[in-house]
Amino acid sequence: MTVNEEQTLIDVALENLLSEVEGLHADGYRLVQIGCTDIGGAYEVNYSFDKGYQFKNLRLTVGPETEVPSISGIYWGAFVYENEMHDLFGIPVTGINIDFKGTFIKTAEKYPFSVTRRGGDQCRNA
Amino acid sequence: MSIFQMTKTVIRNLTGGPATRQYPAVPARTCLLTRGHVAIDPSTCRSCGLCSKRCPCEAIRLDKEEKVWEIDRMRCIACGDCVEGCPFGSLTMEQSYHPPVTEHVVERYTITYVKPEKPEKKPAEESTKEEGVGESA
Amino acid sequence: MPERIIVPFGPQHPVLPEPIHVDLVLEDEKVVEAIPSIGYIHRGLEQLVQKREYTEYVYVAERICGICSFIHALCYSQGIEHIMKIEVPDRARYLRTIWSECSRLHSHLLWLGLFADSMGFENLFMRSWQLRESVLDVLEDTTGGRVIQGTCKVGGVRRDIGQEKLDEMHRELDPFEQKCRDLGDVFLNDETVKYRLRGLGVITKDEAYALGAAGPTARGSGVAMDHRETGYAAYGDLGFKPVVETAGDCYARCAVRVKEVYASIDIIRRAIEEMPEGPIDVKVKGTPDGEYFSRAEQPRGEVVHYLRGDGSKHLARARIRTPTLANIPPLVKMLPGAQLADVPVVVLSIDPCISCTER
Numbered sequence: 363m364t365v366n367e368e369q370t371l372i373d374v375a376l377e378n379l380l381s382e383v384e385g386l387h388a389d390g391y392r393l394v395q396i397g398c399t400d401i402g403g404a405y406e407v408n409y410s411f412d413k414g415y416q417f418k419n420l421r422l423t424v425g426p427e428t429e430v431p432s433i434s435g436i437y438w439g440a441f442v443y444e445n446e447m448h449d450l451f452g453i454p455v456t457g458i459n460i461d462f463k464g465t466f467i468k469t470a471e472k473y474p475f476s477v478t479r480r481g482g483d484q485c486r487n488a
Numbered sequence: 489m490s491i492f493q494m495t496k497t498v499i500r501n502l503t504g505g506p507a508t509r510q511y512p513a514v515p516a517r518t519c520l521l522t523r524g525h526v527a528i529d530p531s532t533c534r535s536c537g538l539c540s541k542r543c544p545c546e547a548i549r550l551d552k553e554e555k556v557w558e559i560d561r562m563r564c565i566a567c568g569d570c571v572e573g574c575p576f577g578s579l580t581m582e583q584s585y586h587p588p589v590t591e592h593v594v595e596r597y598t599i600t601y602v603k604p605e606k607p608e609k610k611p612a613e614e615s616t617k618e619e620g621v622g623e624s625a
Numbered sequence: 626m627p628e629r630i631i632v633p634f635g636p637q638h639p640v641l642p643e644p645i646h647v648d649l650v651l652e653d654e655k656v657v658e659a660i661p662s663i664g665y666i667h668r669g670l671e672q673l674v675q676k677r678e679y680t681e682y683v684y685v686a687e688r689i690c691g692i693c694s695f696i697h698a699l700c701y702s703q704g705i706e707h708i709m710k711i712e713v714p715d716r717a718r719y720l721r722t723i724w725s726e727c728s729r730l731h732s733h734l735l736w737l738g739l740f741a742d743s744m745g746f747e748n749l750f751m752r753s754w755q756l757r758e759s760v761l762d763v764l765e766d767t768t769g770g771r772v773i774q775g776t777c778k779v780g781g782v783r784r785d786i787g788q789e790k791l792d793e794m795h796r797e798l799d800p801f802e803q804k805c806r807d808l809g810d811v812f813l814n815d816e817t818v819k820y821r822l823r824g825l826g827v828i829t830k831d832e833a834y835a836l837g838a839a840g841p842t843a844r845g846s847g848v849a850m851d852h853r854e855t856g857y858a859a860y861g862d863l864g865f866k867p868v869v870e871t872a873g874d875c876y877a878r879c880a881v882r883v884k885e886v887y888a889s890i891d892i893i894r895r896a897i898e899e900m901p902e903g904p905i906d907v908k909v910k911g912t913p914d915g916e917y918f919s920r921a922e923q924p925r926g927e928v929v930h931y932l933r934g935d936g937s938k939h940l941a942r943a944r945i946r947t948p949t950l951a952n953i954p955p956l957v958k959m960l961p962g963a964q965l966a967d968v969p970v971v972v973l974s975i976d977p978c979i980s981c982t983e984r
Contacts, residue, residue, distance in 0.1 A: 369918055393837045395929050395946035408931065408944075410918060415855050417918060439836040439954030446950075449664070460660065460957075467664035467983065474669060493815040497752055497807060507755045517762065521769035521784070544681035567684055567775045572783070581769075 374420045376428070379409075382420055383433045386411050391418060393433075396443035398451045400475060405453060409433070424453065434459040442466070450475045518583040523566040525586045526579055528557060530597045533578040539570035555600075561586050561593040627652045632965065636665050640743040640969040643979035647972065651965060659960035661953055667983040674943040679705055679913055679934065680779050682943070686930070689945065690981040691772050692735065693923040695728040697930075698777035701943075703857060704919025704932040705779045709911060715859075715901040717781035722859040722896050724764070724774060724782075726889040731760040731772075732924035733882045733889070734805075736976050737812060740879060743973045744821045749811055756804055763794060781906025795897045802890045809883040822876035826959040826971035829873055838955040839948040840926020841885070842975050845878035847871040852922035863895050875974040882976075885924075912938050923948055925976050947981035 374382050391411035399406040401423070407430065409420040424430060430447075432455050434440040444455045445466035452473030464472070501507075509517075518524070535555065540548040547563035548570060550556070571579045586593075630651050636644030644665040650658035670689055674682050686701040687694045699721055706713060713721075738753030761771045767786050768774040776784045786794075812818055828838070833846035843850050844867060851867035853860040868884040870877035913934030920929050926948030933942040952975040963971050 392834055394927075395931075395944075395951070397931050397944035397946065399931075399933065399942045399944065410929070415852070417920075419918065437835070437837065438958075439951070442950055442953050443946075462662065465664075466662055467667055468662070469664060469667050475672065493811040494748060494752075497811075498748060501752070507758075517765075519762075519766045519769075521767070522765060523769040523775070544677060544684045565684060565688075565773075568769065 369417045369419060371419045371421055374409075374422050376422060376424060376430070379420070379422055380431055380433065380436070383409065383436050386418065386420075387436050389413065393437040393440055393443075396433075396440060396447060398447050398453065398475070400451070405451060407447070407453070426452075427454070429454045429456050431456055432458040449473070520583075522583040523568050523581055524583045525561070525566060525581075526559060526564060526568075526570060527582045528559075528597055529578045529580070530557065530599045531601055532576050533557060533599045533601055534576055534603075535599055535601075536575065538573045538575065539579060542569045542573045544569060555598055557597045557599055559595050561589075561595060629657070634968060634972070638969070640739070640973055641977075642739065643977065645972075645977055645979050645982075647960070647968075649960070649965070649968060654965045656960050656963050656965065656968060659957050661957060663953075663979060663983055665983075666980055670984045671943050671945060674940045676939070678938045679940050680909065682940065683778055684775065686943075686945075687773055687775060687777070689984055690947070690978055692732045692978060693728065693925065693928070693947075693981060694772055695724050695774045695777060696921055696923045696928065697945075698774070699725060699858065700919050700921035700923075700928050700930045701932070702777050702779050703921065704917050704930050705913055705934075707917045707919065708913040708915040708932065708934055709779075709909070711780050711907060711909060713781055714904045714907060716785070716903045717905045718859045718862075719896050719900050720782050720786060720905065721777060722863065723786070723893055724768065724776065725858065726893045726896070727760055727764050728774075729924045730886060730889045730893075731757050731764070733886050734760065736882060736924070736973075737808070737879070737886075740970070740973050741812075743969045744818070746818065749808075752808055756801070756808060759797075759801060763797075766790065767794075778906065780909040781904075783906070785905050791897050791900060795894065798890055798894050798897075802887070805886050805890065809886065812879055812883050818879075819876060821970070822879060823872075823874060825875040825967055826963055826974055827872075827874045828955055828959050830871070832958060833873065833955060836954040836958060837951050838926075839951040840923065840976075841878050841881040842926065842952045842955055844868060845870050845881045846873035850927075852920055852927045855920075857921060859896060860892075862899070863892055865892070875970055878974045912936055913940065925949055925978055925981070926951065928981075945984055947978070947984070949975070949978045949982040952977070953982075 391413045394410040394412045397408045404423055404425050407422040411418045430453055432444050441458050441460045444458050445462045447453050448455050449464055449467040535552045537550050540550045545563045545565050547560045549558040568581050571581045632649045632651055634647040634649050635641050636646045646662045648660040649656050670685055673685055677685060683698050683701055687698040689697050734753050734757035738750040741749035765771050768776045776782050828846050830847040833843050834848050847869055849867050849869045853865045868881050868888055870880050914936040916933040918929055918931050920927055928948055929946040931944040932940055935941040956975050959971055
């Protein structure tokens with residue numbers, strides 16, 4: 363059997379992000395991951411939390427150059443995901459506790475997954 | 489004594505002989521299912537093209553007009569999907585690995601299968617043409 | 626006040642199987658701060674999902690990592706199956722469980738070897754890898770590949786294990802378990818090992834939870850969190866209890882893995898005994914449309930595959946959060962306070978798998 367767990371998806375506005383995350387932290391949720399998705403010209407940022415195998419997901423939709431506040435003040439370990447977000451997608455994240463300023467993941471090309479990057483496709487088949 | 493936990497194993501290893509084999513003097517262990525490399529029998533291939541469609545890494549190229557079947561050894565991941573999908577049993581998975589090379593290897597085979605004549609009950613042709621194995625960059 | 630110097634650790638270092646770089650800020654011989662950085666082997670495998678059909682991406686998912694390969698494929702397949710509402714046959718679920726546990730066995734034995742190597746116990750390293758070889762032989766006999774199995778697919782598995790082979794595996798399990806127990810005995814009870822590992826790189830339960838630690842790193846600190854408990858594949862039928870240690874030091878993390886080796890052997894034994902008959906796959910029709918966060922337990926911890934299909938045969942997005950990425954923050958908190966000579970042991974104790982991390 364594939365596990366049919368409930369996965370709650372909540373859309374969250376940029377200004378409510380920190381207060382929502384704060385609430386989840388107070389409830390005893392742990393941070394599972396922060397992931398980005400390119401949805402054609404904008405980004406969807408998924409903040410996933412878990413408590414006792416109960417999955418909860420906050421979804422934030424932002425434009426290409428929108429500054430996103432860091433949640434690393436609440437979840438100390440969020441810096442890996444936020445640096446990744448910045449290094450691969452080029453989303454400016456403000457106030458990360460350990461800010462690598464684009465050197466956490468060293469790619470040959472800057473922001474390889476960014477929506478604003480429209481150039482030669484690197485992984486096309488020969 | 490808890491500082492001699494390992495002694496038993498050490499003594500057993502000392503008396504038990506080597507656990508490794510002298511490769512390449514002794515061939516590496518293989519088994520029936522070992523996925524080494526894909527081989528084709530050009531005399532039975534009917535150019536249906538299923539293998540090239542199924543290949544997840546686009547290593548197989550088939551030219552129906554020119555009767556050419558090509559495999560890019562550097563792309564092939566030996567997953568065996570083409571072998572499973574071949575309806576005529578022309579493809580087989582050999583157990584030996586492709587030897588390491590320094591140049592890009594594309595193996596090219598000329599398909600020698602000839603469609604048997606319909607009205608006659610003659611069996612399939614003898615494979616008179618030789619398979620052309622060549623390497624190209 | 627002693628002078629501070631920065632010592633770079635990695636990306637090339639004798640104990641590191643893969644490249645990770647840590648800048649260690651030292652006061653004399655003591656680490657006061659550690660700054661990690663990765664990105665030496667980023668391959669863009671997530672992007673590749675848009676070029677490969679969703680059924681073909683299993684092969685790519687499997688190649689994210691050479692050690693947790695099967696569980697990556699399993700996690701991906703389960704995600705797609707959930708989106709497309711495919712019910713996998715019972716036998717396929719049991720076979721998946723057996724291969725998952727074989728993967729875990731060989732991964733843990735590999736890690737135990739590397740860990741023994743990092744503390745300078747070469748003999749133990751050789752012995753661990755010798756035992757690992759027999760697991761790899763079983764994997765090769767049943768799937769055709771030693772580390773890249775390629776047997777998991779969307780809708781089931783590609784290969785069955787015959788009854789004869791299952792019986793043979795079952796017979797071999799007892800002697801194998803005895804050998805593993807002899808090996809584990811050294812890790813758990815040897816004075817030199819204990820002396821080297823006790824009290825090193827301590828992370829408390831609360832810290833581990835707050836930092837989002839995964840897998841043995843969390844369980845070594847007393848966080849009873851193992852995704853197998855949710856009962857994916859056949860774990861629900863077989864029953865499962867996570868292995869937990871409470872000390873939170875390197876010794877505890879090592880003990881968790883040693884005991885998980887025993888637990889894995891037990892799961893394989895019961896899975897073979899209760900193996901149901903029947904088909905091993907179902908036909909997959911249509912294309913995935915929807916999204917799902919698929920989660921599974923890797924040897925290193927919880928892996929998350931976020932899959933999003935848009936109704937075409939290519940997925941729109943796959944985002945893979947691997948356990949090592951989650952274990953980097955705990956590592957950064959573990960290192961301060963350790964001696965420079967202990968850094969390799971502490972770094973290895975989270976079982977860093979950098980290929981996974983960077984995808």
